[in-house]
Amino acid sequence: xxxxxxxxxxxxxxxxxxxxxxxxxxxxxxxxxxxxxxxxxxxxxxxxxxxxxxxxxxxxxxxxxxxxxxxxxxxxxxxxxxxxxxxxxxxxxxxxxxxxxxxxxxxxxxxxxxxxxxxxxxxxxxxxxxxxxxxxxxxxxxxxxxxxxxxxxxxxxxxxxxxxxxxxxxxxxxxxxxxxxxxxxxxxxxxxxxxxxxxxxxxxxxxxxxxxxxxxxxxxxxxxxxxxxxxxxxxxxxxxxxxxxxxxxxxx
Amino acid sequence: xxxxxxxxxxxxxxxxxxxxxxxxxxxxxxxxxxxxxxxxxxxxxxxxxxxxxxxxxxxxxxxxxxxxxxxxxxxxxxxx
Numbered sequence: 001x002x003x004x005x006x007x008x009x010x011x012x013x014x015x016x017x018x019x020x021x022x023x024x025x026x027x028x029x030x031x032x033x034x035x036x037x038x039x040x041x042x043x044x045x046x047x048x049x050x051x052x053x054x055x056x057x058x059x060x061x062x063x064x065x066x067x068x069x070x071x072x073x074x075x076x077x078x079x080x081x082x083x084x085x086x087x088x089x090x091x092x093x094x095x096x097x098x099x100x101x102x103x104x105x106x107x108x109x110x111x112x113x114x115x116x117x118x119x120x121x122x123x124x125x126x127x128x129x130x131x132x133x134x135x136x137x138x139x140x141x142x143x144x145x146x147x148x149x150x151x152x153x154x155x156x157x158x159x160x161x162x163x164x165x166x167x168x169x170x171x172x173x174x175x176x177x178x179x180x181x182x183x184x185x186x187x188x189x190x191x192x193x194x195x196x197x198x199x200x201x202x203x204x205x206x207x208x209x210x211x212x213x214x215x216x217x218x219x220x221x222x223x224x225x226x227x228x229x230x231x232x233x234x235x236x237x238x239x240x241x242x243x244x245x246x247x248x249x250x251x252x
Numbered sequence: 253x254x255x256x257x258x259x260x261x262x263x264x265x266x267x268x269x270x271x272x273x274x275x276x277x278x279x280x281x282x283x284x285x286x287x288x289x290x291x292x293x294x295x296x297x298x299x300x301x302x303x304x305x306x307x308x309x310x311x312x313x314x315x316x317x318x319x320x321x322x323x324x325x326x327x328x329x330x331x332x
Contacts, residue, residue: 094279094283096282096283096286096287097279097282097283098282101278101279101282104278105275105278105279105282106275107275108271108272108274108275108278109271109272109275109276111267111268111271111272135286
């Protein structure tokens with residue numbers, strides 16, 4: 001089997017079920033290097049499970065999942081993991097460490113060289129200086145998101161997985177994060193997969209969008225393509241059409 | 253087929269492992285620095301164990317044969 005080297009993520013026939021419940025059901029998609037792809041879907045659509053399988057944290061029931069050309073279901077994943085990273089509201093940083101201590105520990109864990117310089121860049125870009133010596137447990141939601149993003153960018157990943165990065169953020173902070181991710185994707189050329197409920201954020205950042213429902217990908221394309229296919233003006237309307245369609249409707 | 257031995261790759265790998273080890277040590281050090289109960293606990297329980305074992309072995313020394321004492325001496329040596 002030939003493995004395309006210009007793909008950051010390649011998923012084929014990916015399925016994960018727990019007994020009779022299918023969290024992810026036979027999905028196929030690919031993310032090219034240097035592109036930003038959105039993974040939309042309601043609660044329980046299978047976004048987080050998909051991301052977990054891309055990271056190799058959950059084993060698929062069947063199907064193929066590759067990241068940066070490596071099979072993520074076996075030991076080969078350790079070749080890809082140092083080149084990728086994750087931001088998720090479900091993953092907390094060590095709570096008794098300050099922001100700076102957390103970043104330093106993670107930088108060492110990732111084995112990066114020039115820790116001090118890398119930290120200075122991220123502190124400056126993500127405006128972390130005012131709360132650098134604050135314990136992680138005392139951070140507000142917006143501060144936590146910025147710190148989590150800084151942690152994820154420490155190793156300058158080629159593939160960044162963002163699981164609801166702007167959940168519970170005010171519009172101002174959400175806009176800052178979006179702007180930063182836009183710049184980051186453009187300058188570093190890393191591939192980004194964003195799982196989100198925030199339509200504006202996805203519309204702004206993503207070149208292509210996958211909409212999941214009940215563990216399946218029900219629609220994919222650019223914002224314009226999806227709008228044309230569903231006869232809608234906004235992504236939110238497309239999303240609501242898919243979310244409210246009867247369960248038996250076939251995959252489009 | 254096994255990969256050929258590459259000394260520079262081996263060196264880089266061990267340096268990486270060293271950095272990760274350092275990260276874990278640093279994490280525990282940071283936590284301990286801000287939590288005096290953890291530091292006290294580190295000394296408290298071993299001290300309690302040693303005192304308790306000393307009394308126990310002293311009791312056995314006066315009340316049992318040299319075979320039974322041998323176990324106490326061995327554990328005492330380990331504790332010290």
